[in-house]
Amino acid sequence: MRYLILSDIHANWAALQAVKAHVRRKRFDRVVFLGDAVGYGASPNQVLEWIRSLGPALDAVRGNHDRVCSGLDSAEYFNRFARQAATWTLNHLEERNLEFLRSFPEGPFGLTDDVAICHGSSVDEDAYIFSAHDAQLAFAGLPHQLIFFGHTHVPSLFMLREDNGKQTLKVRLLSGRRIVLDLDPDRRYLINPGSVGQPRDRDPRAAYAILDTDQRRIYLYRVAYSASVARRRILNAGLPPVLGDRLLYGA
Numbered sequence: 132m133r134y135l136i137l138s139d140i141h142a143n144w145a146a147l148q149a150v151k152a153h154v155r156r157k158r159f160d161r162v163v164f165l166g167d168a169v170g171y172g173a174s175p176n177q178v179l180e181w182i183r184s185l186g187p188a189l190d191a192v193r194g195n196h197d198r199v200c201s202g203l204d205s206a207e208y209f210n211r212f213a214r215q216a217a218t219w220t221l222n223h224l225e226e227r228n229l230e231f232l233r234s235f236p237e238g239p240f241g242l243t244d245d246v247a248i249c250h251g252s253s254v255d256e257d258a259y260i261f262s263a264h265d266a267q268l269a270f271a272g273l274p275h276q277l278i279f280f281g282h283t284h285v286p287s288l289f290m291l292r293e294d295n296g297k298q299t300l301k302v303r304l305l306s307g308r309r310i311v312l313d314l315d316p317d318r319r320y321l322i323n324p325g326s327v328g329q330p331r332d333r334d335p336r337a338a339y340a341i342l343d344t345d346q347r348r349i350y351l352y353r354v355a356y357s358a359s360v361a362r363r364r365i366l367n368a369g370l371p372p373v374l375g376d377r378l379l380y381g382a
């Protein structure tokens with residue numbers, strides 16, 4: 132089985148279109164979405180219509196922006212710009228897309244006996260996994276060998292190995308146009324494929340991954356797209372300009 136893995140699209144239709152074009156010749160059976168379809172960007176309806184069109188081929192968990200932008204939660208913990216974007220999104224979502232957004236389940240969610248997905252962490256959908264300590268908590272929260280997460284917008288990998296009760300944890304940031312990871316059956320993995328629509332690792336290219344469970348292999352890709360088009364849409368929508376500017380730098 133091959134899974135296309137997407138996270139943190141954040142209503143960036145230009146970035147999602149570039150990813151769709153990039154995967155056109157790659158085979159995948161299902162699409163996995165790790166949350167934050169909307170918020171920040173100016174194309175929430177297009178993004179949600181595409182995700183909805185996947186029908187039963189989709190496995191998804193909700194992100195914090197999905198919750199707030201659909202009115203399921205307040206924006207009190209958001210900064211000023213995220214709050215403005217959430218209000219704008221709620222006011223611009225078509226009814227059927229709003230309903231669809233509200234239907235995203237809370238993670239974590241087990242895809243298979245070995246693979247699970249969550250938005251922030253396996254123990255808290257709003258928690259960030261940046262440090263080795265964050266990763267330890269996330270590994271302890273689920274039994275799965277491989278856990279995909281989003282939320283930080285930084286492509287990253289945490290590997291856990293246990294030898295006679297002694298745990299070794301390795302951390303790696305994943306940068307580059309194409310990375311191939313072969314899964315070792317004696318290790319556990321936490322992997323963030325990066326963000327489609329608002330990368331924050333100083334690389335403005337859209338990020339996504341493909342998991343091949345037969346080959347036990349993960350491919351991570353970065354795809355150039357026109358961030359200036361996404362930025363222009365944000366400015367034209369009257370959203371805070373900083374939300375457009377940051378796309379140019381991947382910040």
Ligand SMILES: [Fe+2]
Binds near residue numbers: 141194196282
């Ligand atoms: Fe996000």
